[in-house]
Amino acid sequence: MNIFIGTTNKAKTKAVQTISRIYYPDASFINKEVESLVFAQPMSNEETRQGAINRAKQLMELPNSDDLFGIGLEGGVQEIEGSLYICNWGALVANNGEVFTATGAGIPLPNEIAVQLRTGAELGPVMDVYTNRKGIRHDEGAIGVFTNGLITRSMMFEHIMYLLIGQYELSKKLL
Numbered sequence: 001m002n003i004f005i006g007t008t009n010k011a012k013t014k015a016v017q018t019i020s021r022i023y024y025p026d027a028s029f030i031n032k033e034v035e036s037l038v039f040a041q042p043m044s045n046e047e048t049r050q051g052a053i054n055r056a057k058q059l060m061e062l063p064n065s066d067d068l069f070g071i072g073l074e075g076g077v078q079e080i081e082g083s084l085y086i087c088n089w090g091a092l093v094a095n096n097g098e099v100f101t102a103t104g105a106g107i108p109l110p111n112e113i114a115v116q117l118r119t120g121a122e123l124g125p126v127m128d129v130y131t132n133r134k135g136i137r138h139d140e141g142a143i144g145v146f147t148n149g150l151i152t153r154s155m156m157f158e159h160i161m162y163l164l165i166g167q168y169e170l171s172k173k174l175l
């Protein structure tokens with residue numbers, strides 16, 4: 001049973017593996033870099049959701065009977081009343097082509113980060129400069145930095161994984 005993961009990002013991969021293993025202990029994981037087909041820094045809920053779906057669909061273009069599903073996870077931001085909120089989406093594409101989607105936690109970014117994103121910067125590199133560290137996006141992420149480490153990027157995507165697998169398992173029961 002193969003589970004495809006549409007990224008090599010460590011925080012996302014950890015989330016997919018941790019939650020999938022609870023329900024599918026025999027699963028094998030295959031990471032594949034796929035294009036989100038949206039801008040590198042999605043600037044709306046809709047665009048972020050579409051990026052997640054695009055990634056998952058490409059993973060399942062030629063499924064075989066041993067494939068369980070493909071997972072696309074995408075991070076972005078959305079503007080709400082003058083603040084830029086982190087937004088996160090996940091998509092699960094099942095072997096039969098059915099698509100399940102879910103959204104995750106969101107918090108506002110400080111204005112000094114938001115102004116940089118509005119002029120075209122990507123959150124990943126901006127966070128590295130802000131924290132004077134490298135690869136925050138593979139680790140606790142912006143959400144970890146701005147929640148004092150309480151919710152890491154991987155925990156946030158774990159929640160999305162529960163929402164995706166829950167909907168997928170329910171759909172199998174209803175068949």
Ligand SMILES: O=P(O)(O)OP(=O)(O)OP(=O)(O)OC[C@H]1O[C@@H](n2cnc3c(O)ncnc32)[C@H](O)[C@@H]1O
Pocket residue numbers: 006007008009012040041042073074075076122123124125127136137138140141142143144153
């Ligand atoms: O390799 P992929 O899967 O693309 O992983 P990524 O870290 O680039 O993640 P996304 O493309 O989904 O995220 C879009 C942009 O936002 C950045 N980003 C998103 N969430 C972040 C977070 O919590 N902390 C730091 N950067 C984040 C990310 O680096 C990208 O510039």
Ligand SMILES: [Mg+2]
Pocket residue numbers: 040
């Ligand atoms: Mg990216």
